[in-house]
Amino acid sequence: MKKLFITITIIMASLATYAQGTVVNKYFNQLADNDQFTKVSISSKMFSLFTELEAGSEAEEEFLKAVSKLKGLKVIASDSIGNAAKMYSQALKDIDAAGYDELMSVKDAEENMRFSIKESGGKIEELLMVVGGKKRFVLLSLYGEIDLKNISKIARSMNVGGLDNLSKIDADN
Amino acid sequence: MVFAIFLGLSYRPLFAQDTILKDLVESKRDNKYCFYPSTLRMINLKQNQAYNELVSGVDKFLIYTLDSAARSDKSYRGISEQYLEAGFDEYATVFGGDMNMSILGKENARNQEYVGYFDQKGEMVVAFYLKGNIPWQKIPTLIQNMNEMDMLDLFDFKDFTF
Numbered sequence: 001m002k003k004l005f006i007t008i009t010i011i012m013a014s015l016a017t018y019a020q021g022t023v024v025n026k027y028f029n030q031l032a033d034n035d036q037f038t039k040v041s042i043s044s045k046m047f048s049l050f051t052e053l054e055a056g057s058e059a060e061e062e063f064l065k066a067v068s069k070l071k072g073l074k075v076i077a078s079d080s081i082g083n084a085a086k087m088y089s090q091a092l093k094d095i096d097a098a099g100y101d102e103l104m105s106v107k108d109a110e111e112n113m114r115f116s117i118k119e120s121g122g123k124i125e126e127l128l129m130v131v132g133g134k135k136r137f138v139l140l141s142l143y144g145e146i147d148l149k150n151i152s153k154i155a156r157s158m159n160v161g162g163l164d165n166l167s168k169i170d171a172d173n
Numbered sequence: 174m175v176f177a178i179f180l181g182l183s184y185r186p187l188f189a190q191d192t193i194l195k196d197l198v199e200s201k202r203d204n205k206y207c208f209y210p211s212t213l214r215m216i217n218l219k220q221n222q223a224y225n226e227l228v229s230g231v232d233k234f235l236i237y238t239l240d241s242a243a244r245s246d247k248s249y250r251g252i253s254e255q256y257l258e259a260g261f262d263e264y265a266t267v268f269g270g271d272m273n274m275s276i277l278g279k280e281n282a283r284n285q286e287y288v289g290y291f292d293q294k295g296e297m298v299v300a301f302y303l304k305g306n307i308p309w310q311k312i313p314t315l316i317q318n319m320n321e322m323d324m325l326d327l328f329d330f331k332d333f334t335f
Contacts, residue, residue, distance in 0.1 A: 035269055036269075038268065038269035038270040039267070039268045040266070040267045040268075041263065042264075043262070043264050043265060045262070045264040045265075045278065046265050048309065048310060049309075049310060049312075049313060
C-alpha cells in the first residue's frame, strides 16, 4: 500500500512538472528555427546566483528570497511580424485550453495584454504573460514559486524587454 | 573484455569535454586565451587573496574570440547543441535580437564544467570552457575580478535588452 502511494505521488509530481510550461514550450518548439523571434530561456541555475548576494535591507532580503524560489523563465518575442494579432488570439486559445486562470487583461489602442496563472495548492507555480500589438508579440512564462508582490522588482532587475509589463500586475494588486 | 570496453567508453568523456569546443572553434578564432591556476594568479597584480583562493580550484579556463566568418554564419550555435548531447544542462540561452548567448554546465561533487558563448550584436563573439572545482555561484565573482583587473572586457554583457 505504501509502495503504491509513493508510486502515485511520483507520477503526480512528474505530471505536474510536465504540465508546467506547456504553452510556452509549444511555441518554443514551433518557432525554434524562426529568426524573427527572440527566444530567451533562463533556468533555476541562473536564479541561484542571487542567493550569493547579501541583502542590504529587509525589502532586498524579501526580494532575494522571492527570486531564489523561481525555477525558470522563458520568453518569445518579436517586434516585426505581420500576424501578431492572429498569434495573440491563438495564444489566448492555447492558454485557456491548457487550463490557466486569467489574472488580468489590459486592452488599449496599441496592444493587448493578458496575464494568466497556474496554481497548485494555493501557490502560483506559473505566470504567463502574452502581449499582442500590430507587429509585436510576446509570450513570457515565469515558473517556480511565484510571489506576485515581488514580480515588478524581479522584472526591473532582469531588464529583459517585455518583462517590464509585469509591473502592471503590482499596480493592480 | 566487456568490462574494459565499458570502462573505456565511460572514461573517455571525462577527457573529451573541451575537445568539442576545440573542434568547433579552433579553426574559426581570432584569439585564444588559456588560463590555469598559475596564470590566473599571475594576473592578480593586487594579490587579492579571495581571488587566489577562488582560482585555485580551476583546472582550465579557455576563452576564444571568434573570427568574422564564425560571427556571420553563427556556427558557434553548434556549441550548445553538441554539449547538450554530451549531457550538459542548459543554464541560459538567448537567440535572436542583438544578443545571442548560451551557458551550459555539468556538475558533480568533485568538479564542474561550464561552457558557452556570447555574441554581442555580431561585433564580438566569445566562446569559453571552464573546468575545475569551482561552484557555479562563484563564477560571477571570478569574472568580475578578471574585469576589475582590466585583463578582459570580454564578458561585459550587462545589457540584456532585446
